[in-house]
């Protein structure tokens with residue numbers, strides 16, 4: 100609540116001002132501050148964390164802990180550091196310290212001014228719609244001028260009307276909208292083709308029209324909510340839209356240049372008005388599409404929202420009680436007022452979390468999110484309903500994938516095949532992630548919608564940039580156009596002979612933490628942080644990708660599915676069945692990643708949930724009520740785990756080593772220990788971690804440009820081999836877990852150790868076989884994979900031909 104009020108206050112405060120790059124960030128930071136402080140104790144806030152490593156601004160109050168005493172039991176805060184509390188030192192002192200450090204820093208370490216590698220936050224995407232309506236596949240409606248932003252996607256299960264078809268319905272209940280923020284945007288449609296050009300992605304004849312009709316219904320809607328915005332900053336001085344020229348309005352030079360950050364995203368109060376549009380999916384689910392209308396329309400359009408609705412623009416139905424958009428100052432008002440006015444016949448079940456099973460591609464509804472929230476305040480009376488117009492078909496606004504030359508396949512994940520491609524117009528090398536549709540009998544994968552939606556609304560140097568969405572030539576496929584990254588961290592580390600040095604780990608960790616902080620500041624949990632979801636380019640830049648499991652969260656917390664996060668990186672509270680969790684789950688993953696960066700090996704590589712917990716407890720000690728209040732009440736604690744009194748983590752990461760063990764300084768170990776703290780409430784936040792003294796002690800973080808690189812050529816081949824060499828044996832397990840949980844079936848997962856590969860036979864024909872392959876046995880298997888198996892980033896699905 101407080102956060103919401105802060106958000107509101109900030110919104111009001113900034114209203115009417117010209118925004119700049121910092122505005123959304125600061126706003127975000129303030130709105131989130133209460134929550135973080137509540138969880139982690141207070142610390143100075145206000146310095147922008149978004150400047151790449153401006154270490155002078157870090158005012159971290161690292162708790163004074165004695166690292167030496169840390170090996171007792173994990174709790175993260177049972178020790179006192181011998182290091183000075185840098186947070187207590189003034190900025191001047193830190194600066195002088197930097198001056199000293201700068202002299203003895205390693206080659207490539209950050210300069211003391213932190214000027215290295217700041218990534219331009221310039222926004223690139225903006226939108227102005229001018230499209231024709233495709234009706235019945237081949238008829239056009241008059242061109243409409245419409246300014247649009249990309250839309251939030253809002254799911255709503257509350258309408259039980261089943262049409263059996265994917266159709267658009269008008270919203271009849273509309274209530275007050277948040278006040279317009281300072282953002283005044285001009286849009287041009289992404290790569291707007293002229294009406295003539297649009298034929299490129301239009302059905303060419305009647306048969307095609309028929310064949311494409313079902314896809315069109317869905318893709319039309321998908322694209323409609325994925326309006327790809329193009330920021331004014333990406334426009335030429337003449338106001339032309341890059342790549343799409345016709346239909347673009349010339350922009351006034353005085354238009355300010357907003358950034359594509361949360362303030363201009365679906366969670367923000369915006370000059371454009373959100374308009375909910377109910378859509379019934381094929382399976383009868385009522386989906387709430389939220390489209391943003393132009394500022395001129397927003398004056399009269401009011402939004403009606405359920406009181407139980409989560410944050411502004413949240414995936415509706417996820418049940419984020421009390422949740423709110425980071426920058427949506429009026430959100431509370433909207434939420435509460437809408438509760439009062441919402442139809443009485445909406446029952447609690449309507450607010451169940453729709454938390455898709457990303458592994459089997461189906462939408463699962465978590466009963467756990469059925470609790471309704473208890474917010475009753477009301478502000479404002481819903482105004483008369485205004486049925487919003489919905490007539491813009493964005494299909495023609497999307498480029499065809501034919502405009503890209505496919506170079507090679509980079510990788511294949513659970514939910515998408517990623518290609519390297521060249522934009523024929525610009526020559527730019529991009530990554531095209533094709534959304535897998537085959538499992539999606541019921542429509543477009545929710546995971547992909549979430550991912551696209553989140554990534555389109557985010558812009559941060561540490562989050563992979565989605566440039567636009569394009570459609571396949573036969574209109575049945577969707578591709579995300581992303582900036583191309585040379586490696587993922589998992590594959591990258593496998594090519595390294597030695598682990599990263601401490602200064603390199605610091606460089607990567609800073610970028611990771613900055614990205615995670617950005618997500619958390621924007622009320623998004625990634626929920627699948629792992630080294631294969633961290634991309635690295637040859638400029639030393641790290642970017643988080645794969646937001647398929649990401650979701651918004653709210654405060655107070657709501658129960659969510661605990662079957663998230665790949666096993667090795669999964670937090671103990673999730674492994675023990677906690678359904679109320681928050682940003683701390685990502686921080687645990689960050690701790691596992693930090694350990695992996697230091698040692699080049701996964702820290703806890705369990706094969707099952709039990710094995711995973713066992714491995715954790717053996718290294719960190721078995722938790723108890725003293726170090727983790729509430730631990731004994733977790734559902735999974737009934738199981739008898741190994742009783743290990745001592746935390747052995749320091750043994751794994753000593754300060755010095757003659758045996759080749761990865762070493763880390765006391766401060767580095769302190770950070771690692773705080774990331775791997777059992778009690779989620781005590782686990783360090785991204786914000787606090789960024790301020791940790793480890794980043795300020797020598798060796799300083801290495802500059803990005805001095806980070807190790809590998810040749811970009813053949814990267815794709817290498818990456819594919821890597822997938823086959825080192826499959827993640829956990830993916831299918833997750834799929835099975837989700838299936839079991841949701842379907843109550845006892846589907847069996849077969850885990851086959853590599854030496855037993857020869858024993859894989861017809862018994863497993865129809866089953867999924869997880870193959871745990873130690874490095875080195877891959878070559879003989881690759882051909883087999885090509886012919887008889889389907890490998891997908893960690894999975895080997897046996898097709899029967901052994």
Ligand SMILES: Nc1ncnc2c1ncn2[C@@H]1O[C@H](COP(=O)(O)OP(=O)(O)OP(=O)(O)O)[C@@H](O)[C@H]1O
Pocket residue numbers: 509510511512513514515516517530532563581582583584585586587631632634644645646647818892
């Ligand atoms: N922008 C990019 N540039 C280069 N490679 C990428 C990019 N995005 C993804 N990849 C590669 O593709 C792989 C799979 O991508 P991603 O994780 O987004 O797909 P997914 O289907 O969601 O995967 P998962 O099965 O892990 O959930 C990544 O591990 C990475 O190797």
